[in-house]
Amino acid sequence: MSTEDVWQRGTCDSGRPVTIVAMDSSSTRRQATRQKLYEAAVTLIAEQGFSATTVDEIAERAGVAKGTVYYNFKSKTELFEELLRHGVGLLASSLRTAADTTAERGGSKIEALDAMIGAGLVFIDRYPAFTQLYVAELWRTNRAWQSTLLVVRQEAVAVVESVLREAVEGGELSDEIDVPLTAAALVGMVLVAALDWQAFQPERSMDDVHAALSRLLHGRVGGR
């Protein structure tokens, strides 16, 4: 975290507000506040779910007054939706980078998929709370943010689909494989294995997990 504002809060009803310290330029402050709110919200919602998490909790964890939440976001739901957009953006671009880097090195598409598994694991390791939250909310029907999630899912899965498609076109994979279903299965494999690793087998290393998933991808499990 970057901003070094050393300021103190007073109480509203009695204590003299003892504030202080200047802000550099204008809107940097707001950005920092939003970031704090994102960070507080993501862990709380991942732990407890959206409805079970109160705005008061989010504000408290962020070290901010409740009113500030509503100054920065229209509603609790809007805060959550922006969180989703923000997080999936990070994931998708991290997957894309992994694929592109492999391509630049002249690697095969299968290698690119392997690299994406690695990138996925790094992401989940870094933002476990976000991943948890994403998985928990993705398949809920009837929610307000359903449309946001649909878009956001497509952004992530599309990256995998495009690499699979290129692999088929390049003759690297049989054209019998079902691109959308296989992409979903691969993403699910990584997501669930990683969450399970963190929740139930935390003693394993990321390399262990990557190796196990690679083996599945390369067909060394059920192998012919």
Add this chain to the structure above:
Amino acid sequence: MSTEDVWQRGTCDSGRPVTIVAMDSSSTRRQATRQKLYEAAVTLIAEQGFSATTVDEIAERAGVAKGTVYYNFKSKTELFEELLRHGVGLLASSLRTAADTTAERGGSKIEALDAMIGAGLVFIDRYPAFTQLYVAELWRTNRAWQSTLLVVRQEAVAVVESVLREAVEGGELSDEIDVPLTAAALVGMVLVAALDWQAFQPERSMDDVHAALSRLLHGRVGGR
């Protein structure tokens, strides 16, 4: 949904579900009420999440008075926990049956795994709401039913692990594979692919999905 299910309740030590068809006349009525409540709760909670679902809603959907909910269950949480136990019992025994049937026919362990994928898909197709709910709650930390879930997850994953282990012992699979991680990855693959199928690609047939997953299991995606 069929109300005439054969009732199963897990016993603690044996791990083997005991079938309860009908205890005594008075209990049957109670069981029917409980079943109605499970069915109402599972869809509502899958759609909205645990906290967002009210007891009044559950009672109304079940066509039962609110007091009845509390006559049959200590609390909303307890209702939910028993729902989880009940559902995972069904899943685990369905997986076990698939594996056993394959074994009886003299099939290989890989074939057993394939059959379990099929059984998993049938289960998800029949109880999509339960699956949704399970995935959404499984990796949450800090929840009251955390310990219930841990037990319940183990029951399902253990079935897959045991088949993998037998396959390794029988020389069908390399002993280099990591049994717990691979089991988690396989379960995740099926779970997520199936949910994705239902939510985002409902036009596909179950056979399509099974074929795509089989291909991954048999290594016909990343080839060698």
Add this chain to the structure above:
DNA sequence: GCTTTTGCACTGACCAGTCAGTACAAAAGG
């Protein structure tokens, strides 16, 4: 004649969202 269910009124905690007010920097004005 038990167990189970109903219907309904009630309570107390909890919570999303509001609003009047504070803090403070920078600009405007004198």
Add this chain to the structure above:
DNA sequence: CCTTTTGTACTGACTGGTCAGTGCAAAAGC
């Protein structure tokens, strides 16, 4: 200079509503 105004960011007590869980008398099953 100093003082007044303006804009932005934030504060926290408060409100109106919601909901888990209770209590109980009467009815319905078995």
